[in-house]
Amino acid sequence: MKLFFLAILICLISCSDSAEQEKHFHPLEGQTMGTSYHIIFEDVKESKISNLQVDSLLEAINQSVSTYIPSSIISRLNEGDTVIVAQENSFETDFFMKNIKIAKKVFDWTNGYFDPTVMPLVNYWGFGYTKRNPVENIDSAHIDSLMSGIGFQKIYPLFSRPIWHLPDETEIDFSAIAKGAAVDEISQFLINKNINNFLVEIGGETYTRGPGRNGEGWVIGINTPVERAASNDIFDKILISEKAIATSGNYRNFYEVNGQKYAHTVNPKTGYFEQRDVISATIVADDCATADALATAMIASGLQFSKDILANLPAEIEGYLLYNNGSDSLLIYQTKGMDQFK
Template sequence: MNRVLIPLTLSAPPVPPGAQARAQRWAGETMGTTWSVVAMLPPTVDAGALEQGIRAALDSVIAQMSNWAPDSDVSRFNRACAGTWVALPADCLRVLACALQVARDSGGAYDPSAGPLVDLWGFGPAPKRSAPPAPDEVALARRQCGWDRIVLDREGGRALQPGSVSLDLCAIAKGFAVDAVARYLDGEGVAHHLTEIGGELRGNGVKPDGMPWWVALESPPDSGPATPEQTLVALHGLSAATSGDYRRFFDSEGRRYAHTIDPRTGYPASHALASVTVLHVECMMADALSTALTVLGPRAGMEHARRHGIAARFLVRTPGGFDEHLSPAFAAMLA
């Protein structure tokens, strides 16, 4: 049996695409993962030109926010000398401002300046690891972090490099890229579309039959019979992002070290939380919030979701399988 969620903002049935609209699908690779877009195109829209626009939107995010690309704007900021004001593009500043807001709200559970820690644990551009780093290495990397030392000048289009701060926007840039593609399609007169990048999703409009873009929420691959229901969400003006300990990790001496680093300790989050899914209008925000809630853990994460009205689903590992916990904002969407 399936369980369905409907956006609370869906007050009237969406108007389906016209009879002459045609379905079009594009796919490719970006940001170390895959992307796909399904859209209902009006008869006058050039599918080839749209694909070029989609790829340009994705390339723009990489050019601005990838710390894997040495010539990106983020990499340029990371190399800047202490006390330097670095000019950044509007989109990069927008993402950084959102990241700092989530960092502030979560008490640093999410930190866009945690790049040195991510690299140290082998989850960034630095080589992968098969064993944890030494405690003194962790302590040194932590001293190089500090989201609260970053100063933004939104009007001036710049950010202050306080010294040795290394931005890592990977936990939010992918969600922003989903939003950027959706905004591009809206601007081209394509009102009905579903965008996915590495499992992060955003849907607008409906399918030809008038039904919304139904998508199944991601669960750990070993979730088994403890979560027998498939949870489907109607992505109509809504985004979904999931953070899980099963995506990237390494095992050492019988222990799993997942890619979600707790910047407050310098070590990967070590609680029983297997995954968090967040539903939000903006995929950028859903992406960052899912990371913050994963770091906070089942109890503090649920309290944070309650306090801030975040629609979140928590899957917690137990000896018998998984326990599911829904925030009030998430449960309110259940049809």
């Protein structure tokens, strides 16, 4: 289960340039985590938030959880290093622990379909930081050996200690939670600056606050989940405020070998990629990290188990699933609470 997030299109409510200027909306954008970020906020107090401030925060976040930065905390742990918490930058260890705690919560809610220890499998299937070539000949014995290191419940207690060290066979992957957690961190940064009408998006994972541009909230578009859909090909729209939204799917990040498609979401219970009936999963929650992780778990677990998961989640979490039943048509399953966002 390579837990990776697919972008959802952000459809901001259109307004004239004069109206935007009157309300003092400011956009910020840049690159991070292998994707882009977009922020738009109403700055009523001229707090002068800059790209430099946001980029500095994102740099610290990447030093905590990016598997593509050798000196990050997660990379060092995955390489077998020991991390002495008291000797580290406190922001980086604190952010790492936020990811650990939310991951454990979602791991429990989903009966292990969200599992950050899936990293060795992600690398084996060619979607990880090792830049491995796509799989042509599946080595089932090697997959079985990699499965010995899978199981977040086995390593979670290690992070209550002042010294962190992973077992030799275990590596961690936060790619299905870190973007959402970064969105939450930037959102809190804006709130601390007394900015209360904004949208923050990284790679499609989004948090909104305030009335938006037209006073009713922020409109988020969910992409049509087909392989070559344009970014403005919208299947549905959702209106939210003071909520996070994340969408996951297998319809973009995949490769094909000898007619067989391999996607980035690997089942942590089997070690193999499995094309499930859920094509796109969207979660609305109070924080983006939780929404992020849950959306990926829905792709890994399939429709029936996703329904069971959604039925037992806290009341403030809602879900919207696009699935098929063997045909080319898309079907919708959504929790009752999704109606409030239409």
